[in-house]
Amino acid sequence: MNYETVIGLETHAQLLTESKMFCSCSTKFGAPPNTNICPICTGQPGTLPVTNKKAIELALKTAIALNCKIEPHSIFARKHYFYPDLPKDYQVSQYEEPLATGGYLEIEVDGIKKRIGITRVHLEEDAGKLIHVGAARIMGAEESLVDYNRTGTPLMEIVSEPDLRSPRDAAVYTQTLANLLQYIGVCDAKMEEGSLRCDANLSLRPVGQREFGTKTEVKNMNSFKAIEKALLAEEKRHAEVLNEGGKIVQETRFFDDVTETTTGMRSKEFAHDYRYFPEPDLVPVEPSKEWIDEIRESIGELPAAIEQRFIQDYKIAKLMVKILIEKKLIGRFFEEAVKLYGHTDKAPIIANWIAGEIAAYSNENHKRFEDLDFTPAQLVEILRLIDDGTLSGKMAKEVLFTVLKTGKQVKDVIAESGLTQISNEAELEKIVQEVIKNNPKQVKQFKAGKETVMMFLVGQVMKLSKGRANPALANQLLKRALGKN
Ligand SMILES: [Zn+2]
Structure with a gap:
């Protein structure tokens, strides 16, 4: 039946x-x-x-x-x-x-x-x-x-x-x-x-x-x-x-x-x-x-309306919006970060960090969002350091987790850990030259037209720099050194 x-x-x-x-x-x-x-x-x-x-x-x-x-x-x-x-x-x-x-x-x-x-x-x-x-x-x-x-x-x-x-x-x-x-x-x-x-x-x-x-x-x-x-x-x-x-x-x-x-x-x-x-x-x-x-006047915007607004105004995927509206203060944190960052088109990136890394941290550590010692300004500070090449995405995650864990300031965490990306051309050039010297076989293959070898060479630069090299810049310098630019 x-x-x-x-x-x-x-x-x-x-x-x-x-x-x-x-x-x-x-x-x-x-x-x-x-x-x-x-x-x-x-x-x-x-x-x-x-x-x-x-x-x-x-x-x-x-x-x-x-x-x-x-x-x-x-x-x-x-x-x-x-x-x-x-x-x-x-x-x-x-x-x-x-x-x-x-x-x-x-x-x-x-x-x-x-x-x-x-x-x-x-x-x-x-x-x-x-x-x-x-x-x-x-x-x-x-x-x-x-x-x-x-x-x-x-x-x-x-x-x-x-x-x-x-x-x-x-x-x-x-x-x-x-x-x-x-x-x-x-x-x-x-x-x-x-x-x-x-x-x-x-x-x-x-x-x-x-x-x-x-x-x-x-x-x-x-x-x-x-x-x-x-x-x-x-x-x-x-x-x-x-x-x-x-x-x-x-x-x-x-x-x-x-x-x-x-x-x-x-x-x-x-x-x-x-x-x-x-x-x-x-x-x-x-x-x-x-x-x-x-009383009616005092109610304010309800979650269903906020959900619609986030989807329309910020072009964020619905599933992600669901996480942002789970609690009033998550939505507020998000909007404040967008405001501080200064452009609405960056909203999906901010949403990604909140729904991704920050949510993952709170889940793993059984901490509620409201108990996190972290501000929208700190998130924006980290994102700006990615934008100007100081931090790679991976480093930014590490900095974020350390800030969440210790409650320290972003700049102090970076100073203490030495976590900055090498975006300085002269500094990176030395590493690039060393990689070229150490990998003659791959260099030859690349020069013969096998462009996929570039991935390997960039990987070597990353390895030698202990992950601190700016990969885009490494790519550019390698190409230049190998006469492709
Ligand atoms: Zn009583």
Whole structure:
């Protein structure tokens, strides 16, 4: 049987606010356990929450960037469940009247553009963090410790329509969304660190069938790669069950990164299990038109627009542009370097260095671009030294790596290493003469018309100069000495 995969994603993004969703406790990561807490976020009797305006602003910004309709009136709701990381026994979320609805995000999967519907964007608070001793999950743990520092941290949930058709679609969607959230400055979107988390609903249906199959929810995917792997495993499991004539049980499943399989955790709750009801302690959110306009103005250029502009204005290949727009600061670094270099037609060269050498260095050394001690001015300095013949391309790479590694100035690295190209004619002429003297056979062949020998002779000059000779000049001097110029 041929099946079509249907996937919808729920993404939780930790908002970049200084304080929590309903109290003034700090959201700073890494504080000692249970120090960023107060009577409100630990659910003490008699306390009253107040909504963080900045959190609403960041969620509205996201909703606008995702082409959503901002609801003129939205309310908070209590979602009830018991778990030790939730001191109030309910989570304040939004249910029936969310902040924004009906948007879309455009993604590009292997060259094909797809528009993925966004069902809703809403605000909620995060739960605390449980540390299970002796096991990865609460099941099987000897004891569990709770840290309420994260409790009440503003979260934004972005729910997609079931428009994704493959695990790869889902990974690309999450990556595109993460990129967008970083660009507009609402979330740092680091899946590995948990500031962006996502749950996926997956089902299979026979090709051509309209109604959906039974879905399962997959949790614990901690990277873009893990999303793809987890959903591939779950897709395969569904197909196997269905092909054997079995039925899929609607449940939540946990992805294990090591075994690359999913296992059932609990049967899936239904909305009515949570006894949602409107939160009586919080006022509705009714953003004014002026405020929404003000937020819209503050969004700036989005990655999709920057991608188009880089391709058109700088004539850079699309694949390379993808690397340049991976993070806002890479694109900024690039544009600043182009400006310093002074001509737009050099932009592809700069793009090449950023997407090639610099990216290779950060990958090999597990350093993020933002952590590199390197400026656009330094890159331009190196490129100019290639232009004036001081450095060969190969030497420039070495200088670049040393600068990246040591944080030293370009000119100091060159002075210390003696890495400069011999572009001085008199100096190079001596080496050329020596090569001619040492290789009479090849010289004879060349003079007899075998021009390919020139490659060998230039190679000898390079060897004798320990790679420092300017190859173009060596070529020219050899030809002249051998009477070909
Ligand atoms: Zn608090």
